[in-house]
Amino acid sequence: MGVHIFDTPYNALQLDVPTTITTECRPSNGFSYPENNVVTYEFPSTPYTSQSFKWIWYDGPGVPGLHEDLVLPGAKKTVDTKPKKEESIADKMSLDAKVAGEGELPEQGAMFVGEKGRLLLPHFMQLPKKIVKGKYVDISKEIAKVSVANNMGEPIRNYDTEGPKHYHQFVDACLGKATTTAPFDYGARLTETILLGTIAGRFPGETLHWDAEAARFKEEKANQYLSGDYRDF
Template sequence: MNKREFLKKSGIGALGLLAAPSVLSAQDKLRTIKPDGRIRTAHIGVGNMGAADLNDISSHPQVDVVALCDVDAINLSSARKKHPNARVFFDYRVMLEDMADEIDAVIVSTPDHMHAPASMLAMEKNKHVYCQKPLTHYVSESRAMKKMAEEKGLVTQMGIQVHSFYDYKLATMLIRDGIIGKVHTVHAWSPKSWGYNGPKPVGEDPVPAQLDWNLWLGVAENRPYKEGFYHPGNWRKLMDMGCGTLGDMGVHICDTPYNALNLDVPMTIKNECRESNGFGYPENNIVTYEFPGTDYTTETLKWIWYDGPGMPPPNKDLVLPGAKNESSVKKKASTNISLDANIAAEGELPEQGTMFVGTKGRLLLPHFMQLPRKIVKGKYVDISKEINKYNLGAPIRNYESEGPKHYHQFIDACLGKDKCTAPFEYSARLTETILLGVIAGRFPNKKLHWDSENARFLEEEANQYLSGKYRKF
C-alpha cells in the first residue's frame, strides 16, 4: 500500500491531508490573522515531543496555531483533530513558502539532524523560532544559528523546559551566591542509553504507508528504511541523526551548572568509551571537560559527564551522608517527587543529577523536581535560610503547571512582554559544548584541544565532524 492509498483508507484524506504531494490541505488559504496581540505559530514535527510542544505552546491564550507539518500522516491527523483550523503540510519548506505572510513564530520539534535546516529557513524568513534541544546536530550549525538570530534580532528559545523550573533556578542562585565557595569540579550523570553497540543494519523493510521516508531523511545521507532503527524514536542512538544520551538528557542536566557557573566552551575534551563503529553512539560514555575559570569557579573547572547503564561509577565526590563507603553508593530512581527532598537519607544517589564540588562543600541537584542539598564534611547542612531569602515561595511539584512556563516565556517574548532565558545566544554555546563531547566519542580516550576563537580542534582529524554535507531532497 502506498501513502496515497493509506491516506484514503485511513480517512486522513478526508481531513484534508491529500491535496498535493507536499502541501496537504483541502482548505482554501486561511485569512491572514493580524499579529497585533496574537502570535500565529507553525509547528514542524507534531509527533512524540512535537505533540507535547504543540500542546504547551497552544495553551498560551494569545497563540493561534495556523500550520502543522510532519512527515508522518498519522501524527498530522492527531494534531489536526486538536487544531482543525490549521493548514497541514508534509514538507516544511513548502509550508514556510506558502504561508510566509501568515506565520509569526515557528516551533521546530524534528529529529536532531533537521533542527538547523528547518530553523535557519524559518529565520531567513524573519520568523521567531523555538527549537527543541540539542539546538543542532553540528557545531557549525550552532554558530550559524546564533549568528543569524543576532543579526535579525529574532526571539529564540531552545527547548530545555527545566531551565524555567523552581529547583534549577534555586540552584543557580545558590551557586552564584557562593554557597559552596568556588566550584572546581562538576559531576553530571544519567543512566539512560541512547547508544547502539550492534552492527549496522543490512537489507531494507517496506516504508510505513503513512511515512514520507525521503522527507524524514531530509539532509541526511540516503539509505534504505529499516524498521526499529530510525522512525519514530531510535534515531537518537545513531550518529547521522541524533546526538546520543549526552545530546538528549545531557542538555537538560548540564544546563543548570553551565548557566550557574557562567561557562563558555571548554578548552579540552576527552571521552572514555568504546571504539567508534561509525554508525551508533557508544552505550556508555565518560566525558571529561576542562573549562577556563569564571567568577564562580576556581582558575579552571573540571566537568565529568557519565551516561549509560550503571552510571555513574563509584567516586569519592559522589559519596553521600549515610553511605558506608565509596563503593556502597546506590542510585535511587528520582521518579518519586517529594517535597522534603529526602532522596539521599540512606546514601543513595538520585538516578540522574549533578554534584557541584566547591572549596567550601558540595551541592547535590537531583534531576528533577527535588531541592538541591548542601553537604559539608560528610553531613547535610540546613539551607532553608538561604532559600527563604530569594522569596521563591514553596517548592513547586506540579509538572503540569511548570511545564508550559518555558514555552509561554517564548510567546510572551514574541509579544514584547518578556525575555527568553535560553535564547540561541546562550543555547548555541551550551550545545557546542555538548557536541564537542559527542565528537570526542569518535576518538576514545584521546584528549582533544578546542580552539574556540577559530572554531577548530588542534587535532586536525577531528575537524571533519564539526559540520556535515547536506543531501538535496
C-alpha cells in the same frame, strides 16, 4: 537530557565553551553511540570557579561507581553487583522510582565539588542537598529564599496552570516584548559544549583542543564531524 542537567551549573558558574575535551568510552563502531561515557571538559576560569576548572560527565550503567567526590552520607561501602529485578515500564516511570534512597545518588543530577563542601542537585523530584565534612547541612531556609527571589516575591507559581510556557516566551521574544529563559546566545553555547563531548567520543582517551573563536579543533581529524551533508527539500 544533557542540556537539562548541564543547564543549572553551567548558568550558575557562568561558563563559556570548553578548551579541551576528553572522553573515556568504547571505540566508535560507526553505528551507535557508546552505552557508557565519562567526558572531562576543561573550561576557562570564571569568578565562580578555580583557575583550572574541570567538569566531568558520567552516563550509562554502573557510573560513577564509588568515586570519592560523589559518595554521599550513609552510602554503602561497596558497589552492589547483583542483577536487579526486571521492572515493568509502569514501575520505571513511577514518581516513587525517581526518588533516591538514603546514601544513593539520584538517577540524574549534578554535583558541585568545592573547597569547603559539596552541593548535590538532583534533577527530578528532590531538593538540593549541601554536604560539609561528610554530613548533610540544613539549607531549607536558603532554598525558600531562592524560590521567592526567583518568583519576584510572589507566591510560588503553579506551572501546570500558569505560564509562562516556552512557546509563549518564544512568540514574545519574536515580537520584541521580552527575552526567553534560554535565549539563543546562551542556548547555543550550552549546546555547543555538549556536542563537543559527543564528537570527542569518536576518539576515546584522546584530548581534543577546541578553538572557540575559529570554531575548529586543533586536531584536524575531528573537524570532519563539525558539519554534515544534509538533504535538500
